[in-house]
Amino acid sequence: MTVRIQNDYLQAAISEKGAELTSLKANDIEYMWQADPTYWGRHAPILFPFVGRLKDDQYSYKGKSYPMSQHGFARDEMFEVAEQTDEKVVLTLKSNDKTKEIYPFDFLLSVSYEVWGEGLRVRFKVENTGNEEMLFALGGHPAFNVPLEESLSFEDYFFSFSPQKSRVKIPLDGPFANLDQKTIGQTNTNIRISRDLFQNDALIYETKGLNTFTIRAEDSPHSVTLAYNHIPYVGFWSPYPKEAPFVCIEPWWGFADPIDSTGKLEDKPGMNRLAPAEEFKTQFSITVR
Template sequence: MTVQIENEFLIATIAEDGAELISLKSKKNNIEYIWQGDPAFWGRHAPVLFPVVGRLKDDQYTYQNQTYPMSQHGFARDSLFNVIEHGTELVSLSLKSNKETKKVYPFDFELILSYLLEEDNLVVRYQVENTGASDMYFSIGGHPAFNVPLESGLTFDDYYLSFAPKKSRTQIPLAGPFADFDHKTLGQTNTSLDIRRELFKEDAIIFETKGANAFTIETDEGAHSISLSYTDMPYVGIWSPYPQEAPFVCIEPWCGIADEVNATGNLVDKKGINTLAASDIFKTQYTLTVK
């Protein structure tokens, strides 16, 4: 099942499976901005990453001396959400802890995803509530994939990624699927970055982000672009599958990151983990702006 919201500028379609954004289409130019999930390259569109971001060592973690299995990016993207609010320009979907989630994640929670249209913008809101009696540990993030090229007659290589503000950011390399903080460098995000297949030879490009940030996929050969912006998410990943010539690029805002190379596996000690006290609520969001 899917639900739609729309205004005079945009139509957004969200699947109840995974609360995943599967379409963002302009009414002005009929451009589809979201990758349509061709399984020949990657069968998803914009999955929600919860309660982990990235890969865990041995696909498991420990908490209070017990080991739990957890696949890459967590279980929310494969879970059925319930629509709890649906208006013309807003929809909210909820996932609550249950018998199945408790097998891999021993916390009581409610995760709410909200999508709100504001002119040429789609605001994606994350809300995590700790409904249990003790501290909860989690990561959360987005994985939206955008069509590249956005216009007929253009190619993947016609596009580049621009950064705002234009400043250098710490870049975190990957060693296999794991974050290698011991070899982090200074990424040259004070200039635009040409989008080329070779960028993704080592998987995602990851930057630390502080404060307000915006990342735009654009071209000098056409008029259309898409931007992703936020103010309070500490990491971003840029990814396209390599060496396949997939016609999309992901911009992934994260509150969390894959296990470090030397991670202990203890969830409480995990790099980038968020701690939420009993009855507290965590909120964050990002915005997609189309042109």
């Protein structure tokens, strides 16, 4: 089932499967990628309780091994609509016998979408409903149409960054993070979008404080901006070498296994920890013009 919210400027659609944003329209323009499986059959999946790949698609916790596909299981689970108005919807996913077979923690994941002016707020809340410390990662994966207008091409667009400063870049070795080869990424200037930009998979940067990332073209008034405060990582991705007409801007609270991973969840870098009864809250916004 699809839930719809809107205001005078913006219309959004969210699927109960995965609590996934499937449409964001304004100016008679569809800003979200429409999940053509020829290129990538998703729109904006929620990544939980892992971000990225695990070595051998599994991990161990307290001596027991668990299978886990890339980006976790939340994107394929049915969420429940807990609250809905014309401009806001809250969807929830609770741990159950099925999830505990592959992730041994009790949790409640809430995802909120709310339209305001020219933007959409996406809020997350993770609650540890169990009796032991909980380890998790979390991420957004929204894919935006590029180009936004038929008269333009993929290569007409670029990323702009605010603040314009260098950020630590985490390179990938295959699907895994190579933490020993961190470099300084030149995000102190615009980066032209091209196919070759993604030939080594996603561009991943460490981020601190307030960050704003915009996809735009010099010859167009239309753009899309993703902004947040205090999210540790961001990924930029389009599936190389496919000539896919979209680009993702992905706020992450975690990342893929490093190349020297032990496979133990207790050792995995980038994970978040919650004591029993604690809550983790965070958010990002998408603004379109």
